[in-house]
Amino acid sequence: MERHFPKKAVHGGKAQELRRTFGCDFLDVSASMNPHVPAFPVDYSCADLSFYPDDSYIELKESISRVFERNVDEICVGNGSAELIRVYCHTTLKTGDIARIDQPTFSEYGLSAELAGAEIRSGDQLGNQKPKVRFICNPNNPTGTLLSREQMLAELELCTSDGTKLFVDEAFMDLSEPEDSITDLRSPDLFVMRSLTKSFCVPGIRFGFGFGDPDLIAKIETARTPWTVNAFAEYYAKLALAHYHELRDSARKLAEERDWYYARLRDLELSYEESTVNYILIHLDRDAAHFTRAMIDKGILVRDCTSFGLARSIRVSVETREKNVRVLEAVEACLR
Template identity: 60%
Template sequence: MQKHFPEKAVHGGRIIALRQKYGPDLLDVSASMNPFLPLISCDFQEIDLCVYPDDTYSALKDKIGHVFSRPTDEICVGNGSAELIRVYCNVLLSPNDTVRIDPPTFGEYGLSAKLAGANVVSGRDADLRIICNPNNPTGILRSREEMLALLDDCTKKNSRLFVDEAFMELAARNESISDIRSDDLFVMRSITKCFSVPGIRFGFGFGPADLIEKIETVRTPWTVNAFAEAFTMRALDHYDDLVLSAEKISAEREWYFARLTELDLSFEPSSVNYILVHLGRNASEFTESMLEHGVLVRDCTSFGLFESIRISVETREKNLRVVEALSACLR
């Protein structure tokens, strides 16, 4: 009997192909990267590509453990957040388990749960609850107090909590629960967004040692390549510099809120470096119009939001370009 496969999750990341069509000056505000980066120097010529990476990634885990105050046996690594989501679900879920995922949110959660044979539900108790905090695409940030209450509720109901904090450094890191040690909690992080390196696939996570051992067993050997390992080691030396990034993003986001209000557009009260904008019209058609004006926004149809787009908070010069394009397309 042929196995049923769910449909692949739809993501952004189309900029390479679209620049071939619309030109190299096409502005990408669909991917939500940190526009105010720390200065990081990493000489990839020093990397010896003639040897395998250390598959235990002991030095890398030591660095992560030092920054986040976690023992290395409670740290796992992977080829981006997506791999860790997939591996976590393969390890934890059995056929017909239930996973609570409240939309709209990142599509890989539901896909990974379904590939593991689980049933995805929303708005009710389940064997596993997955939460993106701050959420993608809304930018809504749940407080540390609220997250700890959710964890306590999961523990009482004999369920688990998976928290994706990929954008936390660009919001309010004091709201993170990555320091909490619980048998029922797994917290995932990424360097993609905060250090603006989507081409270097690296994610990491924190959880109980027995769970981490299983994740490290199931993930593909040598999944973190030498370039990703080297860059992450350097980037983590600048982790505290991201506080300034978050402050600059916050100021620019408030400026953006005012401009969107002037355009009579409604939006979610984001706490991070992207804003979910409600258009009151077809999002896919509007996205195409924005492309004609030299700007790529994130069409949120794939999130089930057929009249909404997501735009990243960039430098003022780029943000002005987006506002001008929005104004033109709204006429």
Template identity: 75%
Template sequence: MAGHFPEKAVHGGKVQELRRIFGHDFLDVSASMNPFVPQVGADFSCADLSMYPDDSYAELKESIARVFSRTTDEICLGNGSAELIRVYCHTVLSRGDTAQIDPPTFAEYGLSAELAGAAVLPGAMLGDRVPTVRFICNPNNPTGTLLPRKIMFAELDQCCAAGTQLFVDEAFMDLSCPEDSITDVRSENLFVMRSLTKSFAVPGIRFGFGFGPPDLIEKIETARTPWTINAFAEYYAKLAFVHYHELRDAAKRIAAEREWYYARLDELGLSYERSSVNYILIHLNRNAAAFTRAMIDKGILVRDCTSFGLPECIRVSVETRERNVRVLEAISACLH
């Protein structure tokens, strides 16, 4: 194939092969799942596999609309947030457009924008160019930084004035500070994405959803693959939204455990980014790839942040106390 073709994005959660080697006790703290998941109680035998799903997903969208006080024509669905990012970029971006993406952040934005033909630049390198789309991950991955709601309003105002579309990824918002969400904001320049993956710890389900103006939502729903939400995912998602309010308790428990984690990192003499969510970016001041391999030998997978442009940092998820103790003991051993 002639010309440049972007490389596939690097992600965490690569634990299945390691468990085949080391056994099921191998601990994955690279993928940042909610350790305090609401009990949904899904009986998947109730999912009807004998028919195609309703490709409009009317009932599922009504469930989301009730939780977020939006109308169903403002809601789109995807096979995980990755599909929504990809479809959004192919819908909004064209060759010659520019996407503003400030690192370090989730790699799928840049890859999807490049696949759509756009140039990807951080804000500092835009010069006089006005980006077609500005991507913001809030809270950010991998730093855990949360931009308050008033700052997000200012970002949106700037985008509207410049004629730029604002894409906001709130995949971790439910485990952070939901009061700072802008899912309730309606603007022709705004698209906000959410996911069940992290908040309900169900990466195998593959379910993402987003909010935007009806004309954009119609285009995204047209562009996505038909029947992209399978019957199991649709069944689980409907139940999950009944329990959605319980995520507030999980966020409080994570915040308390995160403070305990900081104190242990201080004892180890490690610096870190103060996070708003269920993961912590740790500065090692040494090669992260080598440190990650040493942690694998201890039976634990951490997220090597080299792919984020942070070759001396790792990211670890905040887990239950027992698991956190195990991770910190392994970190201490690998430091010495």
């Protein structure tokens, strides 16, 4: 029997595709980028394209090491977090293994696990079975909910006792509560992933990095495509890491604007999930796909959360006040 091949995961950030379809510009609040990026000069002419990148990425890993106080052999890098998820799954999972993924959450975990041959189960579907890997997105996408450091320590302890590996995606942690991060923890059962995409608003760069036991990191670095981090991405990442501490100011500004946003949503009598990051999951009394299409007619691209299993919910990023007002005016109009 031919093996079932999964469908490609659905993501936000479709502005360029929609411009080709509709021939107009959009305010994209579907991709959840940081609107308060640290300011520093970037001169891409400094990236030398006449040589292959150093595939060991030692200097880049040393920059990461200085920020996170982890040894270089505990750090891996990749072409965005998506590549690291894919490589991690091919490194740790095989046909017949079980991956625990509680929904709703980022769809790349399930796709990558399936491509590696694993079966997907949620916590309430496990019964007496023990998963090979448990995936946790913290803060979670699309809800924005955050598990505390104490909760994550308990999760790791439980996974270790069950013989389960724990994969933790902290892509949005810098825009939330960094003190709840577990990037400093060392365990052969733990892998923690980070990304510059959201916090520095550079989805076009494609750069992610992760922390784990040196033996696991060596396997991931062997399995990933050679020279996967290009010269532009490496150059930018080194600059950004020198300004990493400035993301605390971004998180503070986002928290203030998020509270303002909540008040406006309550005025519209819309329910929502309490978020700790730069996006809000909003629940509607109608079909999300139709509502998303109506918002496109208003020049606004929101994230239809049907692909998360939430057919009556949308996700919007928290932007600057001017943009947030524009989004909420469009939401109000589309609710009429």
